[in-house]
Amino acid sequence: QVQLVESGGGLVQAGGSLRLSCAASGNIFSRYTMGWFRQAPGKEREFVAAIRWTGSITWYADSVKGRFTITRDNARSTVYLQMSSLKPEDTAVYYCAADLRGLGVKIIDEYNYWGQGTQVTVSA
Numbered sequence: 001q002v003q004l005v006e007s008g009g010g011l012v013q014a015g016g017s018l019r020l021s022c023a024a025s026g027n028i029f030s031r032y033t034m035g036w037f038r039q040a041p042g043k044e045r046e047f048v049a050a051i052r053w054t055g056s057i058t059w060y061a062d063s064v065k066g067r068f069t070i071t072r073d074n075a076r077s078t079v080y081l082q083m084s085s086l087k088p089e090d091t092a093v094y095y096c097a098a099d100l101r102g103l104g105v106k107i108i109d110e111y112n113y114w115g116q117g118t119q120v121t122v123s124a
Helices: none
Strands: 004-007 010-013 018-024 033-039 046-051 058-060 068-073 078-083 092-099 118-123
Touching (some): 018 118, 033 068, 033 078, 046 068, 046 078, 058 068
Antiparallel strands (some): 004 018, 018 078, 033 046, 033 092, 046 058, 068 078, 092 118
């Protein structure tokens, strides 16, 4: 069982930055591919970024490539999402998730565990 707790969300002006954190419980965190997803009001949840358990491979949605960076610290059982050059369209609830198999990192149903989400609001 893995429990995930996100933090770091908030209100920021367009062009600003935020760093989200996701702390995981459980001693097998290092074996999971970790992902970030987001859901804006009235829209479906969508993939944002993911990172392999080794930290050596990352994936990004085209909409955030070059602006967001996902990293992880297995010693702290924490995954991060550094968000820069934020845009109003980045406004959403951001969720982190854990995927044991790591075979479909952009697919919501592949993830085994989810956090409760943290709100990110970007003002124009």
